[in-house]
Amino acid sequence: MADSPTAFERFVQGILPENPVYRQLLGLCPTLAVTNGMKPALTMACSVAFVLLCANIVISLIRNLLKPHLRIVVFTLTIATFVTIADRFLAAYLFQMSKTLGPYIPLIIVNCLIICRCEVCASKQSVFTAASDAIGQSIGFGLALSSIAAVREILGTGMFFGIRILPEAWPDWVIMVLPPGAFLTLGLLLGLVNWLGSIKSRRAS
Amino acid sequence: MITTTLAIAAGTMLVMAVVLSFILGWANKKFKVEIDPKIEAVIDILPGVNCGGCGYLGCSDYAVAIVTDNDPVNKCTVGGEACARGLADIMGVEVGEMVKLFAVVNCGAHTSDRLKTHEYRGEKRCASAHLVAGVQGCTFGCLGFGDCVRACHYDAMHIVDGLATVDFNNCIGCGACSKVCPRSIITITGFMADKIPTVTCSNKDKAKDAKAVCKTACVGCKACTKLSDLFSITNNLSTYDHAAYTEEHYETALKAIEKCPTNCIHFIGKSLGK
Amino acid sequence: MIYLLDLMLIALTAALINNFVLYYFVGICPFVGVSRKVEMAFGMGLAVTFVISIAAFISWSITTMVLIPGAPLSSFIAGFFLPEESAAAIDLTILSYIVYIFAIASSVQFVEMYVRKFFPQLYSSFGVFLPLITTNCAILFACLTIMSHVVGVENPQDAWDLGRAITLAFFGGIGFTIAIVIMSGIREELELCDIPEPFQDAAITLIIGGILAIAFMGFTGVDSGIREALIP
Amino acid sequence: MGLFKLKGFPGTGNFRHGIHPPYNKHLSDESKVEVMDTPETVTLPLLQHLGVPCKQIVKSGQMVRYGEMVGKGEAFVSASLHSPVAGKIKKNTVVTMPNGMHLPALSIQTQGEQISPQKLWDEIRSKHWPRDCISIYDPFTIVKVIHDSGIVGLGGAAFPTHVKVTPSDTRMIDTLMVNGCECEPYLTCDYRLMKEAPRAIVAGALLTARAVSAREIVICVEDNKPDAVKSLKQATEQTVIKIAVLKTKYPQGSEKQLIKSVIGLEIPLGGLPSDVGVAMSNVGTMATVARGIIKESPLTHRVISVSGRGIKYPKNLFVPIGISIAQVIDFCGGFTKDAARVIAGGPMMGFSFSDFNTPVTKGTSGINVLTHDEIKSDQETACIRCGRCVDACPMNLVPTRLALAARYNNPSIARQYHIHACFECGCCSYVCPAKINLVQLIRTGKKLAAAS
Amino acid sequence: MPDSNKILDTSLKSGLPDVKDNPEIHVAPSPHIREIKVNTQKMMIDVLIALTPVVIVSVYLFRIYAVKQLFICTASCLTAEYIFVRMRNRPLTLKDCSAGVTGIILALSLPGSAPWFVGVIASFVAMGIGKIIFGGLGMNIFNPAMVGRAFVMIAFAGLMGAGSYENITGLVDAVSGATPLSALKFSNTPALISHLFWGNTNGSIGETSSAACLIGGLFLVFRKTASWQIPVSILLTVLVLAGITDLAGTGSGLFLMHQLFGGSLMFGAFFIATDPVTSPLTSKGKLIFGFGTGLLIIIIRLFSGYPEGVMFAVLMMNAVTPLINRWTNPQPMGEA
Amino acid sequence: MKFLRNSNLAQAWLVLVLATFFGTALAGIQVKLSPVIEANKIRETMEKIPNLVLDASQASAIKTQDLIIQSRVIEVEKNGITKFYPVYDVQLKDGTLAGHVAKAKGQGYADKIEVLLGLDAKGSTITGLFILDQKETPGLGNRILEKPWRDQFVDKSSDAALVVVKSGTGQDNEIDGISGATISSRSVTNIVNTTIADIKPQLLPASKNENTKKLNGKIKEIE
Ligand SMILES: Cc1cc2nc3c(=O)[nH]c(=O)nc-3n(C[C@H](O)[C@H](O)[C@H](O)COP(=O)(O)O)c2cc1C
Ligand SMILES: Cc1cc2nc3c(=O)[nH]c(=O)nc-3n(C[C@H](O)[C@H](O)[C@H](O)COP(=O)(O)O)c2cc1C
Ligand SMILES: Cc1cc2nc3c(=O)[nH]c(=O)nc-3n(C[C@H](O)[C@H](O)[C@H](O)COP(=O)(O)O)c2cc1C
Ligand SMILES: Cc1cc2nc3c(=O)[nH]c(=O)nc-3n(C[C@H](O)[C@H](O)[C@H](O)CO)c2cc1C
Numbered sequence A: 001m002a003d004s005p006t007a008f009e010r011f012v013q014g015i016l017p018e019n020p021v022y023r024q025l026l027g028l029c030p031t032l033a034v035t036n037g038m039k040p041a042l043t044m045a046c047s048v049a050f051v052l053l054c055a056n057i058v059i060s061l062i063r064n065l066l067k068p069h070l071r072i073v074v075f076t077l078t079i080a081t082f083v084t085i086a087d088r089f090l091a092a093y094l095f096q097m098s099k100t101l102g103p104y105i106p107l108i109i110v111n112c113l114i115i116c117r118c119e120v121c122a123s124k125q126s127v128f129t130a131a132s133d134a135i136g137q138s139i140g141f142g143l144a145l146s147s148i149a150a151v152r153e154i155l156g157t158g159m160f161f162g163i164r165i166l167p168e169a170w171p172d173w174v175i176m177v178l179p180p181g182a183f184l185t186l187g188l189l190l191g192l193v194n195w196l197g198s199i200k201s202r203r204a205s
Numbered sequence B: 001m002i003t004t005t006l007a008i009a010a011g012t013m014l015v016m017a018v019v020l021s022f023i024l025g026w027a028n029k030k031f032k033v034e035i036d037p038k039i040e041a042v043i044d045i046l047p048g049v050n051c052g053g054c055g056y057l058g059c060s061d062y063a064v065a066i067v068t069d070n071d072p073v074n075k076c077t078v079g080g081e082a083c084a085r086g087l088a089d090i091m092g093v094e095v096g097e098m099v100k101l102f103a104v105v106n107c108g109a110h111t112s113d114r115l116k117t118h119e120y121r122g123e124k125r126c127a128s129a130h131l132v133a134g135v136q137g138c139t140f141g142c143l144g145f146g147d148c149v150r151a152c153h154y155d156a157m158h159i160v161d162g163l164a165t166v167d168f169n170n171c172i173g174c175g176a177c178s179k180v181c182p183r184s185i186i187t188i189t190g191f192m193a194d195k196i197p198t199v200t201c202s203n204k205d206k207a208k209d210a211k212a213v214c215k216t217a218c219v220g221c222k223a224c225t226k227l228s229d230l231f232s233i234t235n236n237l238s239t240y241d242h243a244a245y246t247e248e249h250y251e252t253a254l255k256a257i258e259k260c261p262t263n264c265i266h267f268i269g270k271s272l273g274k
Numbered sequence C: 001m002i003y004l005l006d007l008m009l010i011a012l013t014a015a016l017i018n019n020f021v022l023y024y025f026v027g028i029c030p031f032v033g034v035s036r037k038v039e040m041a042f043g044m045g046l047a048v049t050f051v052i053s054i055a056a057f058i059s060w061s062i063t064t065m066v067l068i069p070g071a072p073l074s075s076f077i078a079g080f081f082l083p084e085e086s087a088a089a090i091d092l093t094i095l096s097y098i099v100y101i102f103a104i105a106s107s108v109q110f111v112e113m114y115v116r117k118f119f120p121q122l123y124s125s126f127g128v129f130l131p132l133i134t135t136n137c138a139i140l141f142a143c144l145t146i147m148s149h150v151v152g153v154e155n156p157q158d159a160w161d162l163g164r165a166i167t168l169a170f171f172g173g174i175g176f177t178i179a180i181v182i183m184s185g186i187r188e189e190l191e192l193c194d195i196p197e198p199f200q201d202a203a204i205t206l207i208i209g210g211i212l213a214i215a216f217m218g219f220t221g222v223d224s225g226i227r228e229a230l231i232p
Numbered sequence D: 001m002g003l004f005k006l007k008g009f010p011g012t013g014n015f016r017h018g019i020h021p022p023y024n025k026h027l028s029d030e031s032k033v034e035v036m037d038t039p040e041t042v043t044l045p046l047l048q049h050l051g052v053p054c055k056q057i058v059k060s061g062q063m064v065r066y067g068e069m070v071g072k073g074e075a076f077v078s079a080s081l082h083s084p085v086a087g088k089i090k091k092n093t094v095v096t097m098p099n100g101m102h103l104p105a106l107s108i109q110t111q112g113e114q115i116s117p118q119k120l121w122d123e124i125r126s127k128h129w130p131r132d133c134i135s136i137y138d139p140f141t142i143v144k145v146i147h148d149s150g151i152v153g154l155g156g157a158a159f160p161t162h163v164k165v166t167p168s169d170t171r172m173i174d175t176l177m178v179n180g181c182e183c184e185p186y187l188t189c190d191y192r193l194m195k196e197a198p199r200a201i202v203a204g205a206l207l208t209a210r211a212v213s214a215r216e217i218v219i220c221v222e223d224n225k226p227d228a229v230k231s232l233k234q235a236t237e238q239t240v241i242k243i244a245v246l247k248t249k250y251p252q253g254s255e256k257q258l259i260k261s262v263i264g265l266e267i268p269l270g271g272l273p274s275d276v277g278v279a280m281s282n283v284g285t286m287a288t289v290a291r292g293i294i295k296e297s298p299l300t301h302r303v304i305s306v307s308g309r310g311i312k313y314p315k316n317l318f319v320p321i322g323i324s325i326a327q328v329i330d331f332c333g334g335f336t337k338d339a340a341r342v343i344a345g346g347p348m349m350g351f352s353f354s355d356f357n358t359p360v361t362k363g364t365s366g367i368n369v370l371t372h373d374e375i376k377s378d379q380e381t382a383c384i385r386c387g388r389c390v391d392a393c394p395m396n397l398v399p400t401r402l403a404l405a406a407r408y409n410n411p412s413i414a415r416q417y418h419i420h421a422c423f424e425c426g427c428c429s430y431v432c433p434a435k436i437n438l439v440q441l442i443r444t445g446k447k448l449a450a451a452s
Numbered sequence E: 001m002p003d004s005n006k007i008l009d010t011s012l013k014s015g016l017p018d019v020k021d022n023p024e025i026h027v028a029p030s031p032h033i034r035e036i037k038v039n040t041q042k043m044m045i046d047v048l049i050a051l052t053p054v055v056i057v058s059v060y061l062f063r064i065y066a067v068k069q070l071f072i073c074t075a076s077c078l079t080a081e082y083i084f085v086r087m088r089n090r091p092l093t094l095k096d097c098s099a100g101v102t103g104i105i106l107a108l109s110l111p112g113s114a115p116w117f118v119g120v121i122a123s124f125v126a127m128g129i130g131k132i133i134f135g136g137l138g139m140n141i142f143n144p145a146m147v148g149r150a151f152v153m154i155a156f157a158g159l160m161g162a163g164s165y166e167n168i169t170g171l172v173d174a175v176s177g178a179t180p181l182s183a184l185k186f187s188n189t190p191a192l193i194s195h196l197f198w199g200n201t202n203g204s205i206g207e208t209s210s211a212a213c214l215i216g217g218l219f220l221v222f223r224k225t226a227s228w229q230i231p232v233s234i235l236l237t238v239l240v241l242a243g244i245t246d247l248a249g250t251g252s253g254l255f256l257m258h259q260l261f262g263g264s265l266m267f268g269a270f271f272i273a274t275d276p277v278t279s280p281l282t283s284k285g286k287l288i289f290g291f292g293t294g295l296l297i298i299i300i301r302l303f304s305g306y307p308e309g310v311m312f313a314v315l316m317m318n319a320v321t322p323l324i325n326r327w328t329n330p331q332p333m334g335e336a
Numbered sequence F: 001m002k003f004l005r006n007s008n009l010a011q012a013w014l015v016l017v018l019a020t021f022f023g024t025a026l027a028g029i030q031v032k033l034s035p036v037i038e039a040n041k042i043r044e045t046m047e048k049i050p051n052l053v054l055d056a057s058q059a060s061a062i063k064t065q066d067l068i069i070q071s072r073v074i075e076v077e078k079n080g081i082t083k084f085y086p087v088y089d090v091q092l093k094d095g096t097l098a099g100h101v102a103k104a105k106g107q108g109y110a111d112k113i114e115v116l117l118g119l120d121a122k123g124s125t126i127t128g129l130f131i132l133d134q135k136e137t138p139g140l141g142n143r144i145l146e147k148p149w150r151d152q153f154v155d156k157s158s159d160a161a162l163v164v165v166k167s168g169t170g171q172d173n174e175i176d177g178i179s180g181a182t183i184s185s186r187s188v189t190n191i192v193n194t195t196i197a198d199i200k201p202q203l204l205p206a207s208k209n210e211n212t213k214k215l216n217g218k219i220k221e222i223e
């Protein structure tokens, strides 16, 4: 691979090859907590995308002013600010969703995914690259969240986005929308992704 | 009202920032603990997120492990490739070897070449079978239970007809296989050419005893040493000086291979295309 | 008496029934990352318990003293500029997230430096875990939970005092310790098991987490059961 | 625990855990010791004991007399080697011992006048071994003679005996325990020796006790050998020697367990019997010591049992060291049709082997040939953590952990569970329902732990 | 000295005497003899034998429902094991019968009225998530049958709850009403102790008859297939704790009897908690395990929202079993 | 000067600037958004109120703004602890008291359950029940959210305590439990019973209470 990936490569990498959840195991808490339905999962993914994008842009803008030993402080400050903004906007305009997500929106502050992207990409790259990296990673994160949420919501309630898609006779697997379901689904999907990955790499070699 | 709120909020933040940076700065000076400058340099390169993704207890723990235990530099997912490169620079971990290293199995006996073999009913691993007498007559040669195969992370070692066989396309010469072989018959060898000659035997017994246990054992007959002085015989076993090999030894090696009465000299190395 | 019972039930709930890791999914990163060895997990658990208690103290104090409307400190300062009534209405809760994260990060760092300098022995068994904790959402989560019981509660009686806040945090930390130590015990055992390749490490850890979560569901309702048993 | 006490001893006559395998001693315990004639050649590996190999001091082509030293044990933990025949040294060969060691060996072609083995055996069996007047032998001479006679423990480990009996300032010995438990199934050589030649054992024990200045002498026998107890009782009348009759249980004969049973003390981990003031020797060793000191003849012959259902006529034999096992087996009528596994030593701790040219060595206590029926074992499955191995392990270890740690190359777990305390008795493998080769894995693990 | 010169006639030049007699010598590590009375398969078959009284009672009480449940679970467990092991390319392990044991124990712990898919899902979860994912027989941390049961119990709480036990009433005349523990906990109506003991009460199909569980369980203990420490310590703990609670309450002993003979205590203590794979190795560890299980059972039964706690208690103790093993790592002889 | 340049504060100038800037920005957002959020919170309760005191047809005819809703807090002291019940008195436009709505909390199966309970003007009949917040098991306990089940409470008299039964015998004070969720059903019923018992004595003299606040005014102001 080239020394520093181009903006487009950054974008593509975030989606699958360096998927934040399945590949880098970053930000597992929200991944588990909010995936009992597609709606909260997507809301979370959008909030993360918003924060990540804003933070990446801001950091990239001020990247030349950063002092090495204070960079993490600046990252955290920036992230916390945007998280607060996202949180308040949700509370103001999507009140029910904000109630459902509860503390998991503010917990984005400590989501390593964002700080990781600031560190790896935004603090070193131009605004455009940083932004496309943010978008790529967010899409990857969103894909991960929605794959888990889809499994859990469909099996757990027979619905998708709250719309019934399985026949009424479907016995809801309540466990899927409860805490154990989150762990089991993520564990099994992670195994599946690893397995597919290993098949692919075996085929390649 | 609004301006006051704004002012107070800004003030609060400012005060907090000032107080905290002051305290921490003070503490940093006051509580300074001398550490290895190399570790410090490594800490500076690591992101400092302390996420634990590397499997260590935060960045400085990882830094210590890198410097003192020579642990791999590529474990930080947050820092990614750039970070690993920076760390490698500090550590001076260099990969550019002049000579390619490969594993060489110093045994050439496939199942049918081995004599006095007996059915073995025990743990099917070399390290264990090595402890039981009589699995096969030769006490030097490959047991073929593949401990080395399991140790290799690069899919470069396989058991072919009872004999451990290196896949030179995959082998990187890491030496994992040679560490686990209970019979110590795998050597990590520098290859001076794509293919080099070698004596695929480790049996140090006299000709009679060696012949009694293996069809392809080196019997120390000196046929090869007469042809090329890169062969030398110690303890009834011929060995080849790989480090001295150059292209011009090719012919003599080929002749030695022809002459060897037990067929235990071979050219090994990358198959050059099909 | 009733207060004590209340504390006890908060403790029980935080530690077992609504375990931080297994019910609220916070602190998953160390739960997956630092659970390979029992000693490590135990040290991590203790460090989290310690930090979470400090963080609870700090965040409770800051929230009640500075952030909420009518908090003594902020209304005192605002009192210089504004009439008393609007000074009391000044609401800084929007700063809470930033303030928490910085207060926690700094205090952890301070403690770490202090311990490292003056108690090197303690540092090697416990202090090394500290840096890992700052970015652990269990800590922030405890602060947020406490905040939700302090800010915007309708009945003044329901607002948590410092005792409840610290109980929740401390036993939340204990619950975290229980979960991570159990997990590390299991993972040590797994070193001698033949786990399918794709499931090794993170995936099997999560699946075990799922089974643990199932097991811990057995405690559902124990708090109200005990409450009923003790207050007929 | 007062209830369960061994009369006359501090111990209980029993130890924790252990197993009760089928002993099958009846196959050979009625056969008197027969004497084998001198073979045409003998092969003498230069390392027949635990420790440093002895140094060959004869040249090919040279003639040697009976009992002449052919290999000298120069190091302290080493033992000399003596020719059991008169003859001519041939070219050196190599042999692969049943325990896997690949060793250089002397080979001697029998030539000329031979000593009669029958006479040797009759000498040992005779009633004329002294019981008093031992004091004419000075302790230092005893130790020296033991050293010069190449005497090693005949109980299995073949540890040079002089090392055990050399007095030490730091470790005082007050009890000499003579190990006649013979807890291994099938083996009967010690039993026959105790029954047929108790006087030699007693003389050897008295001499050894003098060398180590032990006040007490205990001969330990399991309670499934009443005849041996009877003859020993007769032989020890009017001596200080006591006889401890112990519960029959494997591995009662192992020194740690035996000391626990009889004296109630535990040898510290990694320690020796001398740490608790005990010296222990096998009955056969005692007889050899007596012969070495009183008759001044070195260790050249020993009693072995050849047993198992895979042998036509199980026997106890008095054989020269170095005789090929093939000849021994032939002497006993050869194999039966369904013989399946040949073992040097007992079935619990012995080594199977396939090269029957291997010679009998000082440490060979028996040859067992088991049939397909006897070794039938089911398919191995994964460990089901039943804990039977834990309940069987006389060392109180967790064998399953040790074995799995070895299997998964995890030396740190192996050490955490004290892999080095295992003495490979085989109880765990014996009871394991999953039929895992625990002992072999543990042995592998020890190597692994030592290497890392 | 007539015989002093005699030298053994060595006609045997070849190493092997009479080679033709003995063609198949093989080599193996010590020890060369093994206990032939036990092996994994025999232990599992022991469990199956011990389960027969329980199966008979369940079939007698719940008729076709029991037969159906047993068939579904056993068949799906075997199928699941087959499929998953195949997916891993490992040698098939159906012969060791452990999948059968899991299937039967799982079936016996389900209500007879549970629909077919409950049994199927429970079996696949039991074998997949409970067993094969850990590496198969002997590697699992949690009792597979209980993992399967817990999964469906939570997934289909409505179908598996007390209500489902009542549905069956009227279909089978032998039993009626709610399960004894439910009835006692939620409506304070005790059952007849003799019914509890012999089994004509409602409940999961295998748990009703304490007598049958006792017979089978004692068989297991005497065969040493199951260790005695676990059932004894569980039962003792429950006896003591429930006894104290009883004395603190009415003192009539009714509560105690319900705790001991009602619900799945006997079944669990003898057949489930004793699963060697998921219980500690040492006897001290087993005693601790049993005590913990008993304690948790009582806590859950007394205070939680469930009338029964055997399953949860076993799963929780399974989880701490590695820690118990660590703490009870015996000191080798000579180390103490 | 040198001292200043090397001091921590000078090093951290970026942090200080950013902190100040972000603090100000956030406060601005707070000022802008907090009324909206407040309104959201109040509306959550307010929207339910008409349905809880009026029957369905009436409720749909009347707009929230047409009602005068006043809130107050009823304090009840029991066993030494004081309990607070927010109560909303609902008046029609013409000033007639339509009923009361009380907010109450209690332990459910898994966690606290929060309900709104509507009572008629005299407090003698239940006019409605709404579950505001619950964390019961989906598919089981959370079926208390279902309207048919909640509607069982409507028109029940507040004189006799309600009981949960498995199969009704037709008695007046009976509530059919949800099968598989008896505990949740019972919890809700208990909350209703205690609330009625606690606040009934203090319901009537409501309109003149001091801590009454006019709420719809506030909402209107926002909108
Ligand atoms: C498992 C086991 C069983 C043993 N059984 C006997 C035995 O039955 N008889 C015996 O003399 N030595 C037995 N030994 C050897 C003794 O521990 C001890 O080494 C020996 O008695 C010392 O005497 P020696 O040096 O004269 O051989 C056994 C050792 C082990 C490890
Ligand atoms: C082995 C076994 C374990 C069980 N464990 C539990 C348990 O942990 N929790 C539980 O609620 N029911 C458990 N049950 C089911 C109960 O014994 C019984 O069916 C119960 O009364 C039904 O309770 P419900 O009202 O929760 O449905 C178990 C049944 C068996 C056979
Ligand atoms: C996973 C699970 C979740 C449950 N959730 C609830 C619940 O939310 N509310 C409830 O009342 N009962 C719940 N229960 C059922 C109770 O354990 C208990 O069996 C039930 O309340 C008995 O009620 P019934 O008599 O109406 O069947 C749940 C059971 C399980 C297994
Ligand atoms: C005494 C005994 C009890 C057992 N109990 C169970 C059980 O409760 N559940 C189960 O799935 N398997 C049980 N098994 C079978 C087997 O051990 C189990 O499937 C393993 O956990 C699979 O690795 C039992 C086996 C024995 C010998």
Ligand code: SF4
Pocket (backbone or CB within 6 Å): B105, B126, B141, B142, B143, B144, B145, B146, B147, B148, B149, B163, B164, B180, B181, B182, B183, B184, B185, B186
């Ligand atoms: S080379 Fe060594 S490790 Fe590999 S199969 Fe042969 S004996 Fe085993």
Ligand code: SF4
Pocket (backbone or CB within 6 Å): B102, B103, B151, B152, B153, B154, B155, B156, B157, B166, B170, B171, B172, B173, B174, B175, B176, B177, B178
């Ligand atoms: S282990 Fe390393 S040296 Fe050995 S074959 Fe594999 S890559 Fe080559």
Ligand code: SF4
Pocket (backbone or CB within 6 Å): D392, D393, D394, D395, D396, D397, D398, D399, D421, D422, D423, D424, D425, D426, D427, D428, D429, D438, D439, D442
């Ligand atoms: S072989 Fe070792 S582990 Fe096994 S029983 Fe004997 S001493 Fe214990």
Ligand code: SF4
Pocket (backbone or CB within 6 Å): D382, D383, D384, D385, D386, D387, D388, D389, D390, D399, D400, D428, D431, D432, D433, D434, D435, D436, D438
């Ligand atoms: S006896 Fe065998 S199956 Fe049982 S625990 Fe030991 S190794 Fe495992």
Ligand code: FES
Pocket (backbone or CB within 6 Å): A026, A027, A028, A029, A030, A110, A111, A112, C025, C026, C027, C028, C029, C030, C135, C136, C137, C138
């Ligand atoms: S996201 Fe919660 S601890 Fe990492």
